[in-house]
Amino acid sequence: MRILLTGGCGFIGSHTALALLEAGHEPVLLDNFDNSRRSVAGRLAAIAGRPLTVIEGDVRDTALVRAALSDHRIDAVIHFAGLKAVAESVARPLDYYANNVGGLLSLLEAMDAADVRTIVFSSSATVYGEPLCLPIAEDHPTGAINPYGQGKLICETILTDLARAERPWRVSILRYFNPVGAHPSGLIGEEPTGMPNNLMPLVIRAAGGKLDLLSIYGTDYPTADGTAVRDYIHVVDLAEGHVAALEALGRGERFGVYNLGTGQGSSVKQLLAAFNGATGVNVPQAAAPRRPGDVAAIYASTDKAGRELGWKAKRGLNEMCADSWRFAKRNDGAEE
Ligand SMILES: NC(=O)c1ccc[n+]([C@@H]2O[C@H](COP(=O)([O-])OP(=O)(O)OC[C@H]3O[C@@H](n4cnc5c(N)ncnc54)[C@H](O)[C@@H]3O)[C@@H](O)[C@H]2O)c1
Known part of the structure; x- marks a missing residue:
């Protein structure tokens, strides 16, 4: 087509x-x-x-x-x-x-x-x-x-x-x-032209030293580690x-x-741990108040897409982090 x-x-x-x-x-x-x-x-x-x-x-x-x-x-x-x-x-x-x-x-x-x-x-x-x-x-x-x-x-x-x-x-x-993530070639990925407002581009900025700290908005949510859970x-x-x-x-x-989605919820802290495991970079972070409008946890049921489209996500958190970081390093010279 x-x-x-x-x-x-x-x-x-x-x-x-x-x-x-x-x-x-x-x-x-x-x-x-x-x-x-x-x-x-x-x-x-x-x-x-x-x-x-x-x-x-x-x-x-x-x-x-x-x-x-x-x-x-x-x-x-x-x-x-x-x-x-x-x-x-x-x-x-x-x-x-x-x-x-x-x-x-x-x-x-x-x-x-x-x-x-x-x-x-x-x-x-x-x-x-x-x-x-x-x-x-x-x-x-x-x-x-x-x-x-x-x-x-x-x-x-x-x-x-x-x-x-x-x-x-x-x-x-x-x-x-x-x-999140990027093409494994490291040639294309997420390149917001203004200040990003979703988590991974902010993680990348903090990991590459372009942000002093990653603010974790909300550490008192009713989730396993208190941080917000996303899919x-x-x-x-x-x-x-x-x-x-x-x-x-x-x-x-x-x-x-x-x-x-993947059907798997991951907290901000779990994502940061996966990022550290996949890249070796410890992202500087600080707790911050919840942001208005953010929900504590949301993740998908993916049964319908599996059943009717024959589609299922295959890649895990480590691959998402490794690919995002490869793209960032290749494109703005951030150091490991
Ligand atoms: N990235 C996310 O987290 C996310 C989540 C849910 C839904 N979406 C939706 O997915 C779509 C794509 O998102 P993305 O992350 O690739 O965003 P993106 O900003 O990277 O891509 C959108 C593209 O559309 C172009 N564009 C914007 N307005 C246009 C216009 N009037 N005419 C022609 N081009 C125009 C932009 O230049 C940009 O290249 C959007 O509709 C977004 O709302 C994104």
Whole structure:
């Protein structure tokens, strides 16, 4: 299949482009480089052994996207493009709704006009809000508590309606847990252009001396060691989940919502211990108060993705840490 990846030069999009190539599909990447670097194209080409098609443009430019869909004879779209910083979404909700909800609407209009009605959408575990039970399954009630999560829920609603329309679309909604890690080549990984707000990029900064200390937000949660528990998933596993979702749509699936996680919860302290074990680096750390809006623990039930997509995460915490660190060292000269 020929697949358009919006936000294809970002963290998850770039790894998915490689997974698609490996599975025999042809990715075409579209990105406005708001949160990624143009050098990603060259790095992908170095790994793939040939150049990939990369279009510079904004997903809100309906005419440009429509032309890209026709010019490249696209069969399906994976929609990664969007803004993703929760705190920033609270401060600048309009930017988030305009880019994330407005971006999806513009994309869908372009797809409709180009007769391309198959889409895989990047959603997030954040749509579950405060977990009522663990592990969390796809039928758990949703209830986002910030504009980023609200935007994801609005997008999910729009896509659910399209799957039931007179001319039905094929839709796969993927709720990611906590993507970390990097491609084993060390050439592509997570490169936030601003100050990161998720754990692994902060761990990397503290490990490389760019941050004095890693603040552990909350050491009094009702978890085994008092620190918050999350379901970290290697980005290459996540990328392979997209291939599985796309191929299920190709086999005739009409609509699906899937958690993409490992099903394993790890605390901040467990992640830091794994990082130390995998890299030999002891990350300087300090306890800090809980952050508003953070939940104590959340991890996925991955049964549905296993059953219906035949997909399961294979890589563990040590590999996630080793690969993240390799990428960081290779790209900014941080010392071991
Ligand atoms: N990384 C995570 O922790 C996580 C978790 C859950 C869901 N998600 C979702 O997955 C998707 C991809 O996340 P990521 O971690 O790869 O983020 P990322 O920021 O690395 O990638 C997103 C890419 O989209 C591009 N982009 C943003 N707005 C655009 C626009 N209007 N037009 C064209 N390109 C645009 C950015 O330049 C960037 O390259 C996002 O939708 C995000 O909300 C991410």
